Amino acid sequence: MIILIPALLVLSALYWAFVALQLLRAMRQVPQLAELQPPPPPRWPRLSLVIPACDEEATLEPALRSRLREDYPELELVVIDDRSTDATGAIVDRVAAEDARVRALHIRSLPEGWLGKVHALHRGVEQASGEWLLFTDADVHLEPGTLRTAVAYCESRGLDHLGVFPEVWSASFRLDVALGTFGRLVALAARPHAVEDPRSRAAFGVGAFNLVRRSALERSPGLSWLRLELLDDAALGQMLKRSGARCGMAMGRGRVGLTFYPSLRELARGTEKNGFAGAGRFSQLRLVLFCLTLLALEGTPFAALLAFGHPLVQLAGGAIAALAVGASMVGSRWMARPVLPNLLLPLGTLFFVGCLLRSGYLAHRRGGIAWRGTLYPTALLRAGARYEFP
Structure with a gap:
């Protein structure tokens, strides 16, 4: 455990530095x-x-x-x-x-x-x-x-x-907290700054x-x-x-x-369609691994703030948390989103992970993804999947 915490903090620092770099590139080029x-x-x-x-x-x-x-x-x-x-x-x-x-x-x-x-x-x-x-x-x-x-x-x-x-409008502060995580991860997957480069594999719609x-x-x-x-x-x-x-x-x-969605309930329901397909690519194991990785990368610095009696761990966690919140605030301002909800960034991550796991559970229970009154079997959707993450 003593070795694990510093290792997770290093990985989290690298992750948030990458997020900040991608944001700066997008702000400059998109x-x-x-x-x-x-x-x-x-x-x-x-x-x-x-x-x-x-x-x-x-x-x-x-x-x-x-x-x-x-x-x-x-x-x-x-x-x-x-x-x-x-x-x-x-x-x-x-x-x-x-x-x-x-x-x-x-x-x-x-x-x-x-x-x-x-x-x-x-x-x-x-x-x-x-x-x-x-x-x-x-x-x-x-x-x-x-x-x-x-x-x-x-x-x-x-x-x-x-x-x-x-520009995404929302009706509540709680919804803004959740939407911050959704927007950040979509932007990371899209790599919008590289889409126009014909040499890059980045492509999105x-x-x-x-x-x-x-x-x-x-x-x-x-x-x-x-x-x-x-x-x-x-x-x-x-x-x-x-x-x-x-x-x-x-x-x-x-x-x-x-x-985007009028409430947290509707946001969670909306994730039923794309959560299991996007984050898990129709695999329960991949979905769980994705969620655990996301929690470790985004949540570790905030958890480190609670490591009372370990001032160096708290200091490192505080610095990385400040980077995370600061980068997210800059991104929100660029996208015309409220900036203050980013102060509760880890809650947004937890909600997002909960939505993803719920989408995987429902797909497993139903044998597929139900949307707009139609059930699409998982095997059929897996065979018809075309998008490849760059």
Whole structure:
């Protein structure tokens, strides 16, 4: 035990130094969409927003109307009501009747061998007429001018794909504590600063805002290749890059936003879909090892503060904890997130680990992952997984 604690502190220090370094690189190299002023293209290409919606009556209409405030000249919205059991379909039809730019598509059944969202996106692409496609979730809000900026930026840099991290709104301090850990680990996995480098394996996509040149999608295996990929947004970016597309990332602070989950309960339920698949890759053992490693790396310095009678251990733990909180605060400020919840960083880590373990337990008990009223067997999802962590 005497040897273990210093070893864990050293590993934790290296981990948080790496987190800080990755953050600094991202802040330096990943642009803020709101600060970009790209030259307009000679001709504005037609743009289709492909928006899947399943039981989204509480959030859909305000988000759709925010997108209809856009003045992009060649715009259409393909809104897919994916087997909704609430008023989503009626909302889609009403908005489509009011604005000719909106096309309503209703899906009544899910074919075998498809995830619901990926199938909805696939059907939406079939109906879309744009040279550019924006895959975006139903609850995402856009500020006016966002689409012009994003398309002009891609055209001026020769990009085929742009993923934009949204500004995430939350309703409580407790939720902010938990979301800090989620955001930090997603950013570490994404390595957004390296996505535009064609020599790097880093590739990513964002469900809130995946802007894709249609010709690049057609040169790739396509959405049918991702039909059983739970991490479909990230896998889309990886598939495009490996097919020769030029990819980039940006931050959506002040331009692209959404309320991620309204409560801790909903956040935990949301993790049921991607937690076991992302952290464990459909293996209970890998999931447990990931959780133990995360607890050791993120929790050790804070635990060391309680090592009364061992001042050197407390001093080292305090220094590493200060680095962890400081780096997390800087990252939160950059992403337009509250900074004070980072003072409770270890609680966010504990909650996240609890969500992951819960997702693994539920997948084991059910024999698969249940989502949006459909149970997908683990063996089927494992065979259909496409995303590879860089």
